[in-house]
Amino acid sequence: MLEYSRKPVKEIDFNDVRIASFVSESDQNIDIDTVDSFGEEWTKFSSFSEVEIKNAGDQYFDIVTEEICNSSSVVLDMGCGTGRWSKYLANRVKFIEAIDPSKAVLSASHLTKDLNNVRVTQAGVDSIPFADESFDFAMGVGVYHHIPDTQKAVRDTVKKIKKGGYLLIYLYYSLDNRGAGYKFIFKMSTIIRKIVSSMPNRLKKITCDFIAFFVYMPFVMLARLFKMFFPKGGIWEKIPLSYYHDKSWNIIKNDALDRFGTPLEQRFSKKALVQILESCGMEDVVVSDGLPYWHAVGRKMK
Ligand SMILES: C[S@@+](CC[C@H](N)C(=O)[O-])C[C@H]1O[C@@H](n2cnc3c(N)ncnc32)[C@H](O)[C@@H]1O
Structure with missing residues (x-):
């Protein structure tokens, strides 16, 4: 494990583990409502099975050689x-410092x-408590689009990567590779997200479960049927939410809450993602052609 670059603001005692916290009011690049919402969300979905983690992880990490x-x-x-993802990677790497500002x-x-090679710390991207150039590999999976200044957050992460090290990033896509139907559905879902994300937590959770069951599941079932009867030609992949055709109900519920329960969400085209990475000093950027869109890896050369 690495040495912290400064003293924690406080320590949280949890199940015989002490979690150092570096979150303070001086953190600027953070949307508190979004972080609180995730705190609620993730304390409800802490029990992913090994198979769920492996199946989803294989898609996000397909470009991580x-x-x-x-x-x-x-x-x-x-x-x-x-x-x-720390759990997914733990047996493949030396040590993982996992940080998050939420509960x-x-x-x-x-x-x-x-x-024994993972340590969890409470900190946001503004207060990463490690010296610059400490890491061989950093990952921000589904994170930066929930941060007000995405580019600055990526830059602050890149500072912590050693020269020659890598960053894996997943940003919500702006549907830049999709047709008008998708874009229309997305506009509708944005309106619904704005309403749902402002609800009290319990109501928000019930509403998102309802959306998962009555909106996600019909598309998922359709994609499963099309895949079964017309496996060739990839027609089933054109069905909205077909990404979830092989995902568990647990993951679907979780993602519905993630999508509709979060106040701050930004979207990026493939081009914008590459620009962000390059402007933050990453080279040799590879964007995966596979779902989920867009996830990419880049290398810090200077
Ligand atoms: C969609 S979740 C992704 C979690 C995890 N990477 C995964 O894919 O399972 C987004 C996470 O980003 C965290 N987050 C939000 N604002 C942040 C910030 N300013 N700095 C660091 N993390 C932040 C949230 O607390 C939340 O846990």
Whole structure:
């Protein structure tokens, strides 16, 4: 484990584990409502099964080769949420520092409790408590689009990566590779998100479960049927939400809450994602052609 670059603001005692917290009022690049919402969300979804983590992880990490991340890698899991990607990567790397500003750190601590090469810390991107150029590999999966200044957050993460190290990033896509039908559905869902995300937590959760069941599941079932009867030609992949055709109900509920319960959400085209990474000093950027869109990896050369 790395040494902290400064003293924690406080320590949280949780199930015999002490979690250092570096979150303070001086954190600027953070949307408090969004972080609180995630804290609520992730404390409800801390129990992903090994299979769920492996199936979803294989898609996000399809472009993370052995050269990028291996047994000598010291890793930063930025915005770790429940810690599922730390759990996914733990047996492949040397050590993982998993950080998140929300109370999701309690879930992450619980999920990773049996892994002696993962440490969970409460901190946001503005207060990453490690020296610059500490990490061989950093990942921010589904994080930066929930931060007010996405580009600055990426830059602040890149500072912590060693020269020659890598960053994996997943940003919500702006449907730049989709047709008008998708864009229309997205506009409608944005309106619904604005309403749902302002609801009290319990009502928000019930509403999102309702959306998962009555909106997500019909599309998912349709995609499953099309895949079964017309496996060739990829027609089923054109069905909205077909990404979830092989995902569990737990993951679908979780993602519905993630999509509709979060106040701050930004979207990026593939081009904008590459521009952000390059402007933050990343080179050799590879954007995966696979779902979920867009996830990419880049290398810090200077
Ligand atoms: C969609 S969740 C993704 C969690 C995890 N990476 C995953 O994919 O399972 C977004 C996470 O970003 C965290 N987050 C929000 N604002 C942040 C900030 N300013 N700095 C670091 N993390 C932040 C939230 O607390 C939340 O846990």
